[in-house]
Amino acid sequence: MVKPFLWWLYAVLIIAVTTANTGLGVREDYSLAASSAGGVGSLWILFALFGHVYNKPIMGPELWRFLFWVGLVAHVPIILVFVHLLYSTVMPFFGAGIIVTVFYGLLTVPSLYVLYRYGDFYHPAWNNHRFDGQLEALEQRLSSDSEVVLNYQDSEAPLHFDIKVTVADEGYRVDIKKRYYDQSSSFTDYLSDAERVLRFIYRFPELKAITI
Structure with a gap:
């Protein structure tokens, strides 16, 4: 470095x-x-x-x-x-x-x-906010569960997220489905550790308010 x-x-x-x-x-x-x-x-x-x-x-x-x-x-x-x-x-x-x-x-x-x-x-x-304890919570859930499902609903707009983190062979699979009015889009990635999983989720600013 x-x-x-x-x-x-x-x-x-x-x-x-x-x-x-x-x-x-x-x-x-x-x-x-x-x-x-x-x-x-x-x-x-x-x-x-x-x-x-x-x-x-x-x-x-x-x-x-x-x-x-x-x-x-x-x-x-x-x-x-x-x-x-x-x-x-x-x-x-x-x-x-x-x-x-x-x-x-x-x-x-x-x-x-x-x-x-x-x-x-x-x-x-x-x-850089160190995830405010969210990383530790995600790691703990993934250590005991093979699948973690999270949801987010915006209180002021018709915006909804469905997040599913699945334990894979060499890491984790992350599936995010975003719905806004009648439009929907999906995002999938395979990541090696929980920190990268959380960073991928936080690519969407709204999801930084989610509690794991």
Whole structure:
């Protein structure tokens, strides 16, 4: 596991390289838009880095997983800019442009890791309250029963959940059925331990109020 100090050293590098990249963009009109977009992207990465290191929920995991895919796609223009600078003989700040582009590309790799991990529904940040004793209660019930059935009915809306946790060969099977008015949807997953089961259930914010 990477120590927080190393992550914050990495954050300083992101800020430094982003500042340098934006500075070059101001002086070279052709890269101003790209460098500005990179600066905005780096700001989001810093938010994700803070949430990942300290297990703090910021926005939601769907956003960070989406930004992960955006980051993958962003590799393409970075490579194109690098090739352009590499073979150009007339662009000013030629050497500095290559250095900044190379460093920016290298810094993208660990940032993608952060976005991928932080965008995982099972990341501790999304359930950092330690489940308020619910994990222990679920483990106790699963140790004595092969099947645990839970229900949730919203008191203000026609929203209903049926949850069934079944002991499987190598873990647990979780079946969640959600009903809202005349619409229904089902979700199923196979998980290795009770903590992952509870995190899967808590993907639905309403179910954090359920008592096991």
